[in-house]
Amino acid sequence: MKRINNFTWLIGGPQGSGVDSSANTFAKTCASIGLYIFGKREYHSNIKGAHSYYPITVSEKPIRSHTDSIDILATFEKETLTLHKENVVENGIIIFDKDYDVDLNHNKYTLVPLPFNDIIKEAAVKFQREKDYSKLQIMRNVITVAASLAILNLDAEYLIKTLESVFTGRRSKLLEINIFAANLTYEYIKSNSFNQKSIYELKPIENHESLVLTSGTTATAIGKIAGGCKFQTYYPITPASDESEYLEAHPEYGVVVVQTEDEIAAICMAIGASLAGVRASTSTSGPGFSLMAEAQGWAGINEVPVVIFNYQRGGPSTGLPTRHEQGDLEFALHAGHSEFPRIVLSPGDIEESFYLAIESFNLAEKYQLPVVFLSDKAIANSIQTVKSFNLSNIQIERGKMLSDKDLSILLEKEGKYKRFKITEDGISPRIILGQGTFWNTGDEHDEFGHICEESNNRTIMFDKRMRKMNTIIKELDISLKYRMYGPENADYTLIGWGSVKGPILDTLEELNKYYKINFLQIILLKPFPSEEILPIIKNSKMLIGIEMNYSGQLCNLIRKETGIKVNKRILKWNGRSFSREEIFKGVIDAINLDQENIVCKSGI
């Protein structure tokens, strides 16, 4: 039986050899025929040479996660074969360099040995670039993609359209030779009838949904621009830098991007810009976020809006710098000494990253506090076809900002402006630098912002600030707190946050063939929406927490905030995000096995 428009294709190779661009070309081509895409980038902390790979899953229905099993393994070097062949399914396709001496099971797989060198040589001769032969080895990428698409029986013209959109500007002079190589590859595949041996096929379908194909960092960056962010700081760090670099590459939107000397400067500069009335943010990952702890307290006590984007990666310390983890939750809730008001929220996917990025700036300004946007590597570095961003419902809310006129009326009435005026909701009217005189200090302060160690003032001022947390919980829309998926009155409730959303949603339907299961995605992690989720979690027969960390940090938080114990935990901390198969098996095991923790280990 043919498998049409539904499979996982994986390309692997040494870092720097073009694995990413091959995957993007493949994904773009599949998307161009109406399909949905999910791709996951895996790489080492290395510039050139170490093994990287990129699985692309395609489907006629929206998808949000990767699979462990591989239907088509495409590569031009040996290591990928050795590492990934075990994951290739029976009757799966393996595309490899025919010059390699590898032992592959002919009975299990459809083997496609490719004459990479012959094709490159022929192209070099044709374009009189024989002396560039070693440079042209980069065309192994286009050859691999072309071979894959030819085997899948997709017309070459779709690939050529993609190549035309990829080889633009400075690279446009490479278009012709790449098309030539692609066509040669197509001829080779067809003349050897490899396409007839394949059980997989690509067929263009009608799809009228308006989609974008993008990564988490890009979606977040575009969200920032839409949300009016005009100041961004960063210190280079994986996997966060891509977002800042995107902003820097688009100066026409007027976002001032500063690469600072360290993450301490990054957050302090962003706070400074915010004091001057600009929507400001900084983007980092765990190690940088650790350095930002003290300044978060300063923003907290001085009630300055600032948004900190933390793309979590494997920790502690340098940990697994290019790999995935959701290990910073507990730290993000408490980063910095003592207590101060703050918001911690987490997008579950690329689409939510866009909207929540905008909302984060609204919340920061409305409640005058630091907002931590807790994303992760799995969202940052994945690509996905998601609904095109819709701006019609987007609001920009700047909160209690005084205009110059408001300020002069206030000064007439009250004589002096009090930056930290005691109010019922804890939020004081704000002016910005350039408008008038006010003081900030990291010390405890009076209503004017002057240092004040007086005990009664301390009691009142601390309480004023912290009161904002109640205001937030009261005012925030439910859609910013949590989301529910699946049947309403389920027996089992899966609970997760961040990127686990994708593989959970992709297995929920299948799981519901066996059990009545729903999924609670927590978005707002601080202040915690205890009252709102309590009715959901207390009626469930079994709560199953799913997290990419060692101890189940959200599960612990739920216990602390609601008193309710999450019965089972599906955990993973090997640096590779949950696959769809793992979630499926993990949930079945959690329900059936007499064991509290299910530990997942898949991934290369």
Add this chain to the structure above:
Amino acid sequence: MAYKISDLKTDYQSDWCPGCGDFGILNAIMSALVDLQLDLNKVVLVSGIGCSGKTPHYINTAGIHTLHGRDIPFASGIKLANPELTVIVTGGDGNTYGIGAGHFLNAGRRNIDITCLVFNNGVYGLTKGQASPTLKLGMKTKSLPLPNINEAINPLVVAISCGYTFVARSYAYDVKHLKEIIKQAILHKGLSLVDILQPCPSYNDIHTKEYFEQVVNNSKRIYKLEETGYDGEIKDPNNPEEIQQKLLQAITKSQEWGEKIPIGVFYKINLPTLTDRLKERYKNDINPSKDNIEQNGKPTTDISKLIEEIEVKRYIRG
């Protein structure tokens, strides 16, 4: 109407020690502002932690008292967000040359148009007199149990070498000189450092008022560069020979310490500031604080081009 020093004073009561050099610096800052008559709504004082950190609370302009050593990054963010603001940083020697050294250095690379006033007294006063980065090796102030085990850094050399375009030294008790230097620093387009020698009467019993003002070989230990014919200003920033000569002159001069201590402008050059460089990059004057990001609650930024770049384009035939 012109404002006076009395208009610049706040109700907030100073808690510096009697005789502290900070008073002289405070007076000099206020006098400089009075002389310049800058729009006070457009002046921002940014400080770090320590006795110097309290300065903004005593002056009636916006004052941002930040974290230990982080005043320069805060100030940089403020200036970049609104280049119309005059941003003056008041930090101490421990704050700026110790915990904040990385920021002190890297600000030079940007030549951002802010003024850094460093209250340099050789000790960490507020924590009771530990040695600061400017206290020389072997010195034992009365607060130290043992002589200082670290060598001192020379902040002027550091500033000159990492890109500060106005580098000066003054003295807290010569309010008139200090005021004039501060005025020049504020008016200078680019990053300025004014290292201010400042006695700490409580903990530094070596670098006292008497020490600095002592007559050695018939003249005061502290002397003014401008009275010796020294000229640190580069007249032609496109002349590499002049730059080289003035750079070496400034570095050599700033090494002088002991019997004679020079104050004044060691080095000055006019070069494009970070705001100028951004203007080139963005092909526009950059003042993010003036961008109107919403209209009736709707975003004003049109992102349709960005969405188009990532939009899925379909090529289905027929």
